[in-house]
Amino acid sequence: MKIAFIIPKLINEAPVIVVRDLINQINDKVVSIDIYYFDDVDVKEINVANNCYKISFLEGIDFDNYDIIHSHMLRPDLYILFNRHKIKKAKCVSTLHNDIFKVLKDSHNIFVAFIVEKLWIKALNSFDSVVVLSESMKSQYIKSITKVPLSVVFNGRDFPNSFESEIEDADVKSINLLKSQYKLIGVSARIRKIKGFSQLIKVLPFLNEYALIFVGDGDEKQTLIELAKELNVLDRCLFLGYRIDGFRYLKFFDFYAMTSYSEGFPLGLLEAAQNKLPVFCSDLPVFRELFDESEVSYYHLNDIESLKYSILKLENNKEEFSKNLWTTVMNKYSLKKMGKNYLDLYKKLIY
Structure with missing residues (x-):
């Protein structure tokens, strides 16, 4: 063939x-x-x-x-x-x-x-x-x-056992400084409006123990920075910009966020699962089709109270969620x- x-x-x-x-x-x-x-x-x-x-x-x-x-x-x-x-x-x-x-x-x-x-x-x-x-x-x-x-x-998606390039020292230093003070919610994706990342900024004032890391670039980045300034949470947001093989940074995250308004198939979620990260997701039909409520923590789109609850629920059961998600991804995807x-x-x- x-x-x-x-x-x-x-x-x-x-x-x-x-x-x-x-x-x-x-x-x-x-x-x-x-x-x-x-x-x-x-x-x-x-x-x-x-x-x-x-x-x-x-x-x-x-x-x-x-x-x-x-x-x-x-x-x-x-x-x-x-x-x-x-x-x-x-x-x-x-x-x-x-x-x-x-x-x-x-x-x-x-x-x-x-x-x-x-x-x-x-x-x-x-x-x-x-x-x-x-x-x-x-x-x-x-x-x-x-x-x-x-x-x-x-x-x-299979998570590689080794990487061709090391993470820059400046990135490691910035991440570890934030990680020493907060629990880290991370994403690795293009920063576009359809990804729904503004919801993460909006929930941050209600989650004082958490910070955000964005690995990626895009036309929505500056809008998110301005929103973080307006809500006085910019000090808890780290925008690293585009990095080749962004999944290398997953090892620093405590939680992974899938806040999309639309998604074809969540490759980032598969990468997070293979790194044994607990994940919270927007309530999209495609996510519901692929994963049940024992594997990811769901919230209603644009409902900041629901998002807050899903993160706290994940925090209280993170080992169980991450184990169940990892098992499903390895067996099915x-x-x-x-x-x-x-x-x-x-x-x-x-x-």
Whole structure:
């Protein structure tokens, strides 16, 4: 089996991390894997051993040299739509990583979200198979992606035993200074409005024994800093900025926060679980589908009193929560299982 993956760029973001992890899982089980991407980055953040080729949107590839062409995200999916008439033999697969409308509304505006969602759905309906990340996503899109079978494949994540780079001394010093005075609630993610991190700032005045660490950058960062100043809690917030392999910092956290307004599949939660951290979550259907109330502590979105209660509940039962969550993640959401599910899908399409 020969496979081509098409991605926007080799950047350290969730969909590309999933592609890298998937390739690492199936590399020795197929004949060959090639990776195509559109944009260069200043620093190559994702390393793979396979051949990587930069292409332009208007440049074709030898599509039928492959058995499977697997694209991820908007431009690669549109690229397949644009070239669909040239693809005779290869089977085309797309993985939909998030709620299209909500993510585009967060990053752009409601008008852009409406128009682009229509175009993206049209592209997805031209594929041979579309993968979504949960049953809740499937129930959402089954009414609009009508010409293509929808499959559910859960993401997986394995926590590495060692890291290529050490954490900078300045970061360690700043974190340990805060940790010596407070219990640390941490996140490792892009700082965007859709992640709901403002809720963490708003609850902090009611939790005097806690502090926050943000590993990541994004357009919402300055807004959070201003909010922390307004609520007089900036001294208990540490904004480290973007760090490659942000999961290296999990060992410093006491709790992990998932406060999203929308989420495709919570890779950060899997990383936290494998680091045996207790986690509290917003009450999203996707989280409810994946984890029960013995594994994470839930709260109602935008309800600061509910958020406070969920954190205190987690504090009082953190060993039990972290143990239950770790067990579930290791048994249900491993990379090995994700790799097998995708291979089974590929084989079903071509044999």
